[in-house]
Amino acid sequence: MPSPFPGMDPYLEDEALWAVFQHQMALCLYQILLPGLVERYRARVCQRLYTTQQVLFTSIIDEEHSEDYIEIRQRGDGQLVTLIELVSPANKVTAQGRVAYLEKRREGRAHGASVVEIDLVLQGKPLLDYSRESLPDWDYVVSVTRNTQPDRHEIYTSTLQKRLPRFRLPLAPDERDTVFDLHSAFTRCYDQGGFAERIDYRKDPRIKLEEDDRVWLRELLAQHRT
16 A cells, blocks of 8 residues: 655654664665676665663663664775665654764765655754755655765755655766665555555644645645544
């Protein structure tokens, strides 16, 4: 069963669902990328591990996090060419998650790689290292920073009510970009992960939405149930 939403599904930000979604999304990105990498590159899905702490009454609870990201490397010398990051809620709402994410981004740039950051999370503080001033409003964003122009950011955006964007994924500087359809990857992820059966759309999502988005969501789901 397809998602009732035209783009990203905000219900996936539930703590009980996100880790499964992020892992499945990384696998789908990898599956779509792999045929186009031919013999020059190799790609792999990697995991970032860290611990956050949550205060519950008088106790401190440690929570282990495993977050998937993708590395594309030159097959010959193993040089990191492109780092593809998937932002998680923990990266945007916890200090430890933010530090872990930013350190991996810094590491990728230090190795001379292009960095692609896919942020499908509404909650929390943005991880951007550029200003949104004079830019249009958005809910979701793909930011591309090329190793040849590290101070320039290509920005591909979407809102809750729209389809996820296509974006240009850079490889080596002498290689033509791959045009990547993020919405197609999400659709495959949603279907393969069986999220339609996991989510109770009769309830409100766990995250806060703007009033116009809440009205739109309720009308959309009401139509979907008829």
